Amino acid sequence: MEREKALAIVEKQLKKKRYEHTVRVMETAIALAEHYSANVKKAEQAAIFHDYAKYRDIKEMRRWVIEEKLPQDLLEYGDELLHGPVGSVMVEREVGIKDPEVQSAIYYHTTGKSYMSLLDKIIFIADYIEPGRSFLGVDEVRAIVYEDIDQACWMAARNTVQFLMEHEQPVYPDTFHLYNEGLMIKK
Template sequence: MNEEYSQKYFPGTRDELLNKVRKSVSDKRYQHILGVEKAAIKLAKNNNYNVEKASIAALVHDYAKERNDEEFKQVVISKQLDPDLLNWNNFIWHGVVGAEIIKDELNIKDGEILDAVRKHTIGAEKMMVLDKIIYVADYVEDGRVFPDVNIARTLAYSNLNDAVAFEIKHTLEYLISTNGVVYPAAILTYNKWVVK
């Protein structure tokens, strides 16, 4: 993104946000984040959505990804979030709990941006345009390599809703094939977006 931020959604410049994100994550994670921003901007333009909000949400979506378990648990307790969150792990925490960390540390208060962070790992039954943009951008950014990634990318840039359904289905298939634990809300997301 070449244009500067308006400061309506983040109280600073894009470079200031990039510096804060870079200090919060490893180099590998930072490169992934930049890839997600690139994909999110393209998706925002394709879907007539606010490019600045898509850029900010993409840059912060994994801001808390590399925090330790104890920090996440403390946030769950101090912010009086759903106590069931304590039974899960980083895959769930860095989105749902990470949004609280982003709000506090980066002073980002925009509800759409924070919701997109909360929903970027498992989606949700109800997803707004920015939720879908970040969910899909995280899945199809150029650094991702997995079977059918080219199909996912083609769908992403042609029909955002179809891309959401594709990602949900393939993510659940992967979890089931590896005997992974499925977060209950992911099943609700699947039922809403995939089951016709």
């Protein structure tokens, strides 16, 4: 699917600021894919559709989790996580994207996971570091992402775990697994 057509589809699903975020994620993902010799077209597509389900009704997303037999524990960790896994299924059903690599990158863009593919890492970290993001720790991750994407993903997971713990929020297990994987590799 061509970029302009994909962006037009997504623009109808998102609020203006979220659409602008999506464009920045796309640009960041393309730059990272080029740098790491990944498939640029797949990175572009996954980035464009990563927040496809972001503004869907929560009840609708919960229904998709149940009906599509997605992991039921998604329903226990806060509704903010639903749009990735649900979006990965919605883009297949509603847009016709049937590429497992693209769908995986959409699925895990919020939580991350251990043993991510390069495309998973690119979308996960592009969403985290895109130029519109401004929060504690993001500049530290931006500074290393073009040297070591694995380290950057670990740092993003670490920062996320710390933030959620400080706010007494539950941490989805996949994020812990990503954090632990990175920590074990460092040793």
